[in-house]
Amino acid sequence: MVQCLLSKNATVTVCHSKTQNIKDITRNADILVAAIGKPKFVTPDFIKEGAVVIDVGINRQENAKKICGDVDFENCLSKVSKITPVPGGVGPMTIAMLLYNLVKATKQQNGLE
Numbered sequence: 005m006v007q008c009l010l011s012k013n014a015t016v017t018v019c020h021s022k023t024q025n026i027k028d029i030t031r032n033a034d035i036l037v038a039a040i041g042k043p044k045f046v047t048p049d050f051i052k053e054g055a056v057v058i059d060v061g062i063n064r065q066e067n068a069k070k071i072c073g074d075v076d077f078e079n080c081l082s083k084v085s086k087i088t089p090v091p092g093g094v095g096p097m098t099i100a101m102l103l104y105n106l107v108k109a110t111k112q113q114n115g116l117e
Contacts, residue, residue, distance in 0.1 A: 005037055026050070044076040048083045057087040060094055 009016050017033070019026050021040055030036055030050045036057045038046045043063035051057060061074030073090030081087060088094055111117040 009035075038074040040074050042074060043072050044074070046075040046080065048076070048080050051080055051083050053083055054085045055083075057084050058094065059088050059090050062090060062095075 006016050019029055027050050031052050036055055039060035059073035059075040063072055065072050071091050
């Protein structure tokens with residue numbers, strides 16, 4: 005993801021769970037990609053008003069069989085301009101791109117492209 009964004013001349017900042025002042029950093033992001041592996045870790049105070057939030061996380065909530073993302077979707081919804089849900093957000097796009105790349109690789113391997 006970082007390389008894709010950099011190739012489009014985006015300024016990219018990478019944070020992790022031990023990053024100091026993580027909220028201060030993420031609140032400046034126009035696009036926030038969450039992949040920290042902690043259920044509902046990203047709350048509205050992490051997010052800049054009107055930002056786009058892409059939730060890549062898939063977590064099982066404790067004491068429940070329900071799947072949730074790394075972003076507290078319900079509480080962040082009113083603050084963002086766009087947000088991906090979990091489930092049903094980036095997962096279908098990931099599958100689509102895997103299939104696209106499989107077809108492309110098969111064509112290349114067989115001299116059809």
